[in-house]
Structure formats: C-alpha cells, structure tokens
Amino acid sequence: MLKEELLQDALHYGKAFVHMGQTAQYIPELKNVSKYYLGICTIDMDGNVLEAGDTNIPFTIQSISKLVSLILAIRDCGADHLFHDKVGVEPTGDPFNSIVKLETKTRPFNPFINAGAITVASCISGKDSDEKFGRFLDFIRKLCRNEEISLNTAVYESEKQTGDRNRALAYYLKASGILEGDVEECLDFYFKMCSVNVTAHDIAHMSLVLANHGVDPASGEILIEAKSAKAIRALMLTCGMYDGSGEFAMSVGFPAKSGVGGGIAVPLVNHMGIGVFGPALDSKGNSLGGIKMLEYISKRLDYSLF
Ligand code: DON
Numbered sequence: 001m002l003k004e005e006l007l008q009d010a011l012h013y014g015k016a017f018v019h020m021g022q023t024a025q026y027i028p029e030l031k032n033v034s035k036y037y038l039g040i041c042t043i044d045m046d047g048n049v050l051e052a053g054d055t056n057i058p059f060t061i062q063s064i065s066k067l068v069s070l071i072l073a074i075r076d077c078g079a080d081h082l083f084h085d086k087v088g089v090e091p092t093g094d095p096f097n098s099i100v101k102l103e104t105k106t107r108p109f110n111p112f113i114n115a116g117a118i119t120v121a122s123c124i125s126g127k128d129s130d131e132k133f134g135r136f137l138d139f140i141r142k143l144c145r146n147e148e149i150s151l152n153t154a155v156y157e158s159e160k161q162t163g164d165r166n167r168a169l170a171y172y173l174k175a176s177g178i179l180e181g182d183v184e185e186c187l188d189f190y191f192k193m194c195s196v197n198v199t200a201h202d203i204a205h206m207s208l209v210l211a212n213h214g215v216d217p218a219s220g221e222i223l224i225e226a227k228s229a230k231a232i233r234a235l236m237l238t239c240g241m242y243d244g245s246g247e248f249a250m251s252v253g254f255p256a257k258s259g260v261g262g263g264i265a266v267p268l269v270n271h272m273g274i275g276v277f278g279p280a281l282d283s284k285g286n287s288l289g290g291i292k293m294l295e296y297i298s299k300r301l302d303y304s305l306f
Contacts, residue, residue: 002272006300007040007052014038014278014293021280021288024260026165029158030060035280037262038289041204044272045217051201058197059277060155061140062259063096065193066117067206067232068140073111073123074228086123086178087116089235096242096285097165102172110239112257115169121193122179122186129188136193142223143209144202145216156195163191198263200275207265208273233267237305244284244291252294253304258286266294268303 015038024030039053073082083089085107092101092109101109108116126132133151141149170187173179179186209216210233214224224232236255241248248256257265262279264287278289298304 002042002050002297002301004050004052006297007042007050009300010293010296011038011040011052013296014289017292018278018280018289021282023262023279024281024285026162027155027159027260028162029155030261030279033059033262033279038278038293039200039276040290040293041200041275042272043201043204043208045208045212045270047218049201049204054277055200055275057277058152058199059263059279060152060194060259060261061196061198061203061263062194062261063112063117064198064203064206064257064259064263064265065136065140065196066112066120067210067236067257067265068136068143069117069120069124069193070111070232071224071228072135072139073120074225076125077123079228079231082120082123086119087111089238091239091245093243097169099165099169099172102169102176106176107178108173110235112235112239113242114166115173118166118170118186118190119173119178121190122181124189126189129185129192132189133192136189137196139223140196140206142216142221143206144198145205145218146202149196149198149202151192152195152197156192159191159195160188163187166190194259200263200277203263203265203275203277204273205275206273207267207275210265210267211269211271211273213269233269236265236267241286242284244282244286248286248291249306252291252298253306254298256294258290260285262287262290264290264294
C-alpha cells in the first residue's frame with residue numbers, strides 16, 4: 001500500500017538524478033527556474049492526499065495542457081472528425097517539436113506532439129484566443145478543483161517571443177489545409193494554454209479525474225465522457241512521453257503525460273491520480289527526477305500494467 005514514507009523514499013531516490021538534467025533551455029523564462037525542485041503528490045478515490053517534496057510550488061503546465069485542450073476539442077467537434085480528419089493516434093518516435101513528418105503525412109501523428117496540439121487548439125470553439133482561453137481556464141479549474149489557476153504572463157510572453165518553431169509548424173499545417181482559421185490567434189491560444197501555472201497537487205487532481213473515468217470523485221460531477229477519458233489514457237501510454245514513451249512503458253508501465261515545465265500527470269485507473277514536479281529534464285524533455293520517482297514507486301508496489 002502507498003504510504004507517505006514510500007513517497008519520501010521515492011523523492012530521495014529521484015533527487016540523486018536531478019543534477020544530470022537541465023531546465024527547458026529554449027524558453028528563456030523556464031531556463032531560469034531552479035532545477036533542484038522535486039515533488040510528488042497522490043490523491044486516491046476517497047480524496048486522501050499524500051505528498052513529498054515541492055508539491056505546492058507553481059510551475060507552468062506546458063504540454064500537460066494538451067490533455068485539457070484535447071478534451072475540449074473532442075467535445076466541440078467530435079472524436080470522429082478530430083481523429084479522422086485532424087490528428088492521428090500513433091506515436092512518432094520523433095521529438096515533440098519535430099516538423100519532419102508533416103511533409104510526408106498530411107495529419108500530425110498524434111494530439112500530443114506540438115504539431116498535433118496546435119491543430120487540436122484550432123478545433124476549440126471560441127471567436128478569438130481570449131474566448132478559447134477563457135473556456136480552457138474554466139475547465140482546467142474544475143479538473144484541478146482549484147479556482148485560483150491562472151496565466152503566468154512572463155512565461156506566456158517568453159514563449160510567444162521565442163516560439164518560431166511552433167509558428168513554422170502552424171503555418172505548414174495551414175498550408176496543408178489541416179489547420180483552419182487564423183494562425184496567429186490559434187498560436188496565441190496555444191502559448192497561453194501552455195503557460196498556465198499549476199502545482200503537483202493540481203496535476204494529481206486532474207489525473208484522478210482521468211483515473212476515475214472522467215468523474216470528479218468528490219462531487220460526482222462528470223467532467224469528461226468516460227469514452228474520451230479511456231481514449232486519452234491510451235494515448236498517454238503510447239505518446240504521452242513523446243520519443244521516451246516506449247522506455248517509460250517498460251520501466252514504469254502506466255499512462256503519463258509530461259510537460260517541459262517539469263510536470264508529469266499519471267492517472268492510475270480506478271486507483272489514484274499522481275502529480276509530479278521536477279524541472280530538470282532529460283534529453284527528450286521529460287522530468288528526469290520525476291520519471292525516477294515514478295520508476296521507484298512502480299517497482300516497489302508492482303504498479304506496472306504489464
Ligand atoms: O510548445 C512548446 O514547445 C511548449 N510550450 C510545450 C512543449 C512541452 O511541454 C513538451 N513536453 N515535454
């Protein structure tokens with residue numbers, strides 16, 4: 001059974017690896033974050049919270065936001081249209097910001113690589129980026145059960161100023177007829193959704209809802225259709241850690257979604273939500289200490305799905 005001492009042991013183990021990673025270097029505002037933060041929070045179906053380390057330090061959600069935007073896009077334009085015409089459901093084996101496959105395949109391979117997430121962002125209803133972001137904020141506050149969640153303006157501006165690679169992906173997608181609407185409005189929304197501040201506790205709650213088939217266990221409210229929650233957990237397993245997904249499945253063995261802010265979201269179905277924060281990243285852009293903590297817990301408690 002998971003106890004706080006085990007989380008402390010996992011934290012201790014994870015900390016030994018942190019010095020080998022580095023914070024995201026391509027977003028100036030993230031480069032300046034201390035790489036030595038590390039924390040983990042779990043929330044089970046009865047609402048019991050266990051925590052170790054830096055679980056209340058805010059960090060930007062980055063690619064974990066792609067879970068939230070995907071749920072909204074499925075609602076707004078339907079899973080059939082989204083997964084048939086806009087994005088696929090296959091891993092790429094390429095880095096998250098790769099452009100290479102866009103020339104040979106029309107749709108981005110999956111909704112979590114940047115090309116796929118920018119496409120998904122374009123499918124969310126709203127007259128402009130402000131309206132889309134307002135809807136995004138309302139929804140993420142519910143998923144995390146935290147009304148305080150808000151934009152980190154410094155990170156948003158930093159991303160917007162330096163996001164030329166994402167701009168290149170978006171304009172390529174527009175030229176291929178995949179991305180519809182105004183490219184700059186779409187990118188503005190994408191940069192904003194990535195720049196929302198959360199904590200490991202928030203991410204644990206969002207993961208709990210996914211683990212509980214889309215229902216917030218505390219209120220009984222259905223936040224995600226069960227079918228969508230299942231599809232998203234499957235995509236997290238195959239594509240959530242990008243070109244590190246296979247290795248993560250072998251060493252840890254459950255669905256997860258990372259972000260370059262250092263977060264990892266883990267829904268353990270029917271069991272608990274886990275939120276991790278550790279901004280020292282490995283070469284694939286995943287939290288190094290975070291993965292090590294999850295590896296430790298998975299091995300000690302035999303949590304691997306395999
Ligand atoms: O678009 C970007 O590059 C970032 N806002 C998000 C990338 C990210 O988090 C990849 N995750 N590991």
